[in-house]
Amino acid sequence: MSPAMFLAPALLLIAVFFFLPVLVSFLMSFTDFDIYSLANTSNARFIGFDNYKNLLSDPLFWKAMRNTLYFVFLGVPLSLLVSLGTALLLNSKLIRFMSLFRLAYFLPVVTTLVAVAVVWRYIYHPSFGLVNYFLSLIGLGTVDWLGNPKWAMLALIIMAVWKNFGYNMIIFIAGLQNIPPELYESARIDGAGKWQEFLHITLPMLMPTTIFVSIITIIGYFQLFAEPYVMTQGGPMNATLSIVLLMYQEGFRWWRMGYSAALAFVLFLILFLATLVQLRFQKRYSAV
Amino acid sequence: MKTNKILIHALAIFIALITLVPFVWMVSASFMQQGGANQFPPRLIPESFSLEHYLRLFVSMNIVRYFLNSLILSFSITALSLLVNSMAGFAFAKFYFPGKEGLFKVLLAAMIIPAQVTMLPLFLMMNQLGLINSYLGVIIPGMASIFGIFLIRQYITSLPDSLIEAARLDGASDFQIYWRIVLPLAKPILVTLGLFTFMGTWNDFMWPLIIMTRENMYTLPVAMANLSGEHAQDTELMMAGAVITVMPVIIVFLALQRFYIEGIMLGSVKE
Numbered sequence: 001m002s003p004a005m006f007l008a009p010a011l012l013l014i015a016v017f018f019f020l021p022v023l024v025s026f027l028m029s030f031t032d033f034d035i036y037s038l039a040n041t042s043n044a045r046f047i048g049f050d051n052y053k054n055l056l057s058d059p060l061f062w063k064a065m066r067n068t069l070y071f072v073f074l075g076v077p078l079s080l081l082v083s084l085g086t087a088l089l090l091n092s093k094l095i096r097f098m099s100l101f102r103l104a105y106f107l108p109v110v111t112t113l114v115a116v117a118v119v120w121r122y123i124y125h126p127s128f129g130l131v132n133y134f135l136s137l138i139g140l141g142t143v144d145w146l147g148n149p150k151w152a153m154l155a156l157i158i159m160a161v162w163k164n165f166g167y168n169m170i171i172f173i174a175g176l177q178n179i180p181p182e183l184y185e186s187a188r189i190d191g192a193g194k195w196q197e198f199l200h201i202t203l204p205m206l207m208p209t210t211i212f213v214s215i216i217t218i219i220g221y222f223q224l225f226a227e228p229y230v231m232t233q234g235g236p237m238n239a240t241l242s243i244v245l246l247m248y249q250e251g252f253r254w255w256r257m258g259y260s261a262a263l264a265f266v267l268f269l270i271l272f273l274a275t276l277v278q279l280r281f282q283k284r285y286s287a288v
Numbered sequence: 289m290k291t292n293k294i295l296i297h298a299l300a301i302f303i304a305l306i307t308l309v310p311f312v313w314m315v316s317a318s319f320m321q322q323g324g325a326n327q328f329p330p331r332l333i334p335e336s337f338s339l340e341h342y343l344r345l346f347v348s349m350n351i352v353r354y355f356l357n358s359l360i361l362s363f364s365i366t367a368l369s370l371l372v373n374s375m376a377g378f379a380f381a382k383f384y385f386p387g388k389e390g391l392f393k394v395l396l397a398a399m400i401i402p403a404q405v406t407m408l409p410l411f412l413m414m415n416q417l418g419l420i421n422s423y424l425g426v427i428i429p430g431m432a433s434i435f436g437i438f439l440i441r442q443y444i445t446s447l448p449d450s451l452i453e454a455a456r457l458d459g460a461s462d463f464q465i466y467w468r469i470v471l472p473l474a475k476p477i478l479v480t481l482g483l484f485t486f487m488g489t490w491n492d493f494m495w496p497l498i499i500m501t502r503e504n505m506y507t508l509p510v511a512m513a514n515l516s517g518e519h520a521q522d523t524e525l526m527m528a529g530a531v532i533t534v535m536p537v538i539i540v541f542l543a544l545q546r547f548y549i550e551g552i553m554l555g556s557v558k559e
Contacts, residue, residue, distance in 0.1 A: 010432040013372065162307065229513065267402055
């Protein structure tokens with residue numbers, strides 16, 4: 001058996017069910033593929049950049065874009081902070097039962113997102129939910145988390161961070177354990193305090209880990225879909241409509257597949273640019 | 289030092305409460321009587337235990353079918369993807385052929401293409417093949433995974449070449465080397481990847497939502513999403529459904545968590 005025989009099954013599957021659809025999707029984004037084309041593909045016409053032009057003048061697209069950027073730009077730093085904080089906590093020499101805490105923090109990561117989203121819908125209930133109950137216990141007012149356009153996206157961000165910080169925490173713990181202990185020893189000899197150690201050793205040494213973690217988190221958060229689909233259906237007043245939810249609705253509810261394909265490629269372009277910027281950053285960092 | 293220690297543990301317990309209380313409430317609410325979860329203040333322990341919601345899910349709703357659908361898909365994708373990806377990973381790790389590095393780089397670069405880009409044409413293809421509302425419609429696109437090939441290649445590369453050369457001198461064929469020598473040695477990474485694939489498939493939502501439009505083909509997450517629209521007021525019923533949905537992944541994870549956590553670290557190792 002030659003290497004080709006070992007590679008063939010995987011490469012064929014990837015070519016036919018991944019690369020080919022990517023290519024077709026790209027072509028589709030320049031057509032008016034809709035429900036009539038679904039019945040007969042020859043009904044689809046080439047319309048150049050019209051889908052992209054329409055996209056840019058569609059207020060719903062800009063709404064979804066703003067919502068998604070809000071989710072990413074608030075959610076990702078929050079997730080990084082919580083996961084770095086918990087990694088430092090669990091990496092502390094003082095902590096006992098470390099693996100038990102790690103397990104508790106990690107549990108939301110492995111559980112089914114849709115089921116968890118259903119649970120959180122009730123946790124955010126304005127009158128019976130746990131969140132408002134705890135807020136009332138500490139004397140704060142209650143919030144209609146998922147019903148108020150001002151709060152709904154924040155509610156999804158909090159849930160998303162709760163759900164995934166454990167994953168990044170594991171990577172940060174591995175990064176922390178890779179820092180050579182001699183660095184801390186020599187810093188201590190030089191009389192550095194805990195805070196200086198953190199600022200001048202821990203943070204710079206964690207930089208490659210942080211960049212990796214932010215790339216995967218940004219990519220993941222840009223694909224926000226199940227949370228708004230289950231918890232808010234994109235509402236209230238489109239406050240939680242995300243790019244992928246809009247793409248799903250255009251493509252699979254209204255069957256405007258050409259338009260939807262254009263949306264998918266805009267998402268791809270954003271992810272591509274975001275990854276490029278961060279890799280550039282990483283290169284510059286490692287050159288120093 | 290002593291107060292620091294107490295503070296650190298207080299904080300650690302506080303965070304653990306935040307991550308665990310939603311699950312405690314989910315389990316507890318699923319055993320409450322109708323309306324028991326819609327009370328103020330909310331209760332973390334039911335006043336009286338009731339199995340009515342589980343009974344309702346099993347007797348008058350189709351939860352057994354959804355559970356089986358999820359189970360069939362997760363098991364078959366896990367088994368098939370382990371076979372397909374380990375073969376490719378082996379070829380990338382231990383064979384030399386022209387264009388190998390370039391091909392591998394193309395695959396790695398393609399990992400940043402989000403899956404959503406493929407879904408529209410994939411739906412049309414499955415429609416042409418008559419695979420809408422079929423298990424194969426989920427299994428076929430789920431079999432090969434670039435991440436899986438990458439993970440296995442990394443592991444097999446680290447196995448000594450001498451083992452393979454010795455077997456080849458003994459007259460073993462490439463397939464025998466793969467099946468009898470490489471696979472048994474790669475068992476830890478296969479368990480890790482199998483775990484990732486099983487849990488990933490079980491938890492997957494968007495593609496099954498698109499392709500499983502007939503109610504009796506729903507997976508648990510798709511069924512949950514649809515039920516939560518129809519039965520929004522039945523808090524306790526929905527919690528029972530959530531418990532059934534997450535319980536299998538939690539059990540599998542608890543049994544094999546070492547492999548899962550090691551896998552995350554392996555996946556984060558840069559080239």
